[in-house]
Amino acid sequence: MVYDLNMDLRVGTATWNVDLVLGTPPTPMDTGGESIVRATPATAKVAIEIKSVMTEHRKAVKNRKRDFEAHHDYVHKYDSHTIAGGVMVVNAATEFSSPLRTTRTLHGDRPAVDKLVQHCLNEMRNVSQSGSRDPHGMDARAVLVIDFSDMALQDTRYVTRQPAPQLGDPLHYDSFIQRLCAEYTARFAASQA
DSSP, X not given: OEEEEXXXXXXXXXXXXXXXXXXXXXXXXXXXXXXXXXXXXXXXXXXXXXXXXXXXXXXXXXXXXXXXXXXXXXXXXXXXXXXXXXXXXXXOOSEEOOTTOSSOEEOOSHHHHHHHHHHHHHHHHTSOBOSSSOTTSBSEEEEEEXXXXXXXXXXXXXXXXXXXXXXXXXXXXXXHHHHXXXXXXXXXXXXHO
8 A cells, every 4th residue: 555645636637636645556566564655556545635724714614615525526536436535624723814914814702713613514514425325425524623823833732622523523533534444444455355
């Protein structure tokens, strides 16, 4: 098994740059005892898109939702068996200084920011998910919440308190990894035995 970052997947004349791709190497290779090494996969088995919502949450999350819908659609056109995953990173800081603005953006007090984060989680829950009704939706998805005020980088932290997804929530990172593993086993384990 190999992985690559920012790999181009091609379907016909279209190309989509995917943040993380795992797959089979073009030829058998010596991995030096490692279970996975960095190399360009010949065939993508897992394609994961990572997007962020740092500021202007209500506007940005609409664009991210469209990005994730397009991602899983493209991945499944590449190969209907390839696993499409998506990770959204949501900023829970009360202020942020966007490079696109001349002034800093105030997101509000903690309850107001928590509502923005919850809105982003709800939008990620609304991304089509694969299953019996739509076999070609997103196969695995997660939301990571961070407190990132780019004016105080040393204070950046990973947020585990609500409204961040809690253990057992399908958007929790552990659930995401478990879903990826289950999908991989279901789709590819027999062919690698």
